[in-house]
Amino acid sequence: MMSIPMDSRLDLLEMELAQLKGRQGPATSMNGFPGAMPFMMGPMYNMMQQQPKQLAAPKGENEVEDPPNKNNDEYKAQMQVLHHDLMLAHTALQKQHADLMAAHAQLLKAIQDGAIGGGGGGGGGGGGAKKQRHPALGVVRLDYDYPAAPGDSDHPGSFGYDVFYRCVPGLTFEMCQSGKFTEEVERRFADAIKHLEARGVSAITGDCGFMMSFQVLARKIASKPTFMSSMVQCPIIAASLDDGDHILILTANDLSLKPQKEILLNSCGFDVNEDRFLIQGCQDVPGFEAVALGEKVPLDKVQPGIVKLVEELIHREPRIRAILLECTELPAYADALRYHTGLPVWDAITAADFYVSAFKDNHRFGQNDWQKEWDGHQEDYELGMNLTKDEEALLLRKKEAQKEKKSVALVKKKKLEKIQRKVRKQQHPMLGVIRLDYNYPPAAGDIDCPGSYDYDVLFRVIPGFTFAMAQEGKMTEDVEKEFIDGIKWLERKGVSGITGDCGFMMAFQPLACKIATVPVFMSSMMQCPMISLAFDKYDKVLILTANDETLKPQKHTLLKQCGFNVDDARFMIVGCQNVPGFDAVAKGEKVDVEYVTPGIVYMVKQILKKHPSIRAICLECTELPPYADALRAETALPAPRPGTIRGSASTSGSWTGMASRTPTSSGRT
Incomplete structure (x- = not known):
């Protein structure tokens, strides 16, 4: 019986295995596989079924081994065993190759998830990645103590997110009214802003409208969006209405505000026709004198007086189309004014919501689970907290009387929700959307998808209204008639605001405003004034669009219609047309959000490396909202949801106008 030595047997086996691998090519071999990882094979005999060791009889010195007889049954049996x-x-x-490929696929997915902070689309977070904290608001306070009511910016329960306060010793109302700091108070003002930023706030405001005089200084000090007065909303309010419409500014005392009206409005960066803004003080409303005295305001007594005052003003001046509450103690009456007048009302709370919402996780669409949920608890603040003993000694207006204690339970979640339910009890706003004569499959987040909103939305298609017509800025006579009828139809249905589903409809903003009696905002770019006002003049805003080649020629016209005299250098327009998978937009096809997300994030990160002065992102295209959360998570920049023209009008929260879509003649750009 002849046997094959073990070494030779192994050599034969490995040679045959190598030949088999060569025949199979890349299907079973990792050679040339992109991203393949080296894998050490164990000795081949460890994989084989072990046979009893066979030893050949020793040969003589001159004996020659006979070649194996291939027809021998024993030889055939050995070959069968070898083949087996x-x-x-x-x-x-x-099996090992399949396991390796599975591990490789998991690695690629982990790398992809890591690139966007954990899962694109609506998926969950990235496998245990640390979540970011919930956004918070910082409030710079006057050196003045009083019992704040719900709705007041000095009452934590006025907000649906964390709020932190820092008082500036020596900063009195009189100093704010004069618009001038002493050197010592200016230093303390800067310290207050830096303290709030150190606490991780997402945006900073003040608790007195006259702090608007210090807006330019504040945004030089801060790295976060800064808005020192509710009056920063003036550009959006004015742009959403017809030139002949009036805006009522309600303040605590018009004798104090009127001399500063022009200065304050100009501080908003807005070339305003001051005749459009009517200022009315509430100093003569019964019970409101408590504000000047620093006492608790009797809401049940003051509210009827505020409503009566405004109704009389509207009766005398029917061209009033909107109300702005300048005083930070007036938001408590906003809902009553909305209910009794039917007009949109903006205030300090709607301004804060606008900026903070740009940092918040949007739970309706986009990336989820990257941000911690708010626990519903607020800091129980008293004037002088967060100051050193020396700084506290500098306070001028801290009340000697024992301050009415706040209940800790008031700022807990159940109490806060109760307040918010009461505030919204009689409100049920609805958005109207003018649509192009064009259909496509909208994703969650698109303006044409009802699931993009947390309120009712009503659509009206304008027959014959094409993208080419919108881009040119000219309608045929028949289409213009349909456009006018569409706006009137939406108003008859009771909408609170009207927008369009194409950014180039901004060219028809003046026409729409003349027809409508509710605010109109035809593009998310109407947010540009409020975004730029919150940052220094040397900072830039990135505008993401579907196709920059389509938008750039109309940039100046579109921004001008937003009511903002913009310096082009401050606004950078970048298209997403070259992001892998985003070409589906131009084709009018459904976009694979999960596939496109890493490309959007990567593109923006590369832009930020080249332009570190970019401080905010405006998403102009309605196909981009699904990526807003991923951009917020990865860049830590505010990204207002296209069209989060927050701060309205018909609800205590706000209505949201989505951004524009920019289709090509054969699809969307």
């Missing part, structure tokens, strides 16, 4: 072992080894190799 080879197949077992090959099966084991295939």
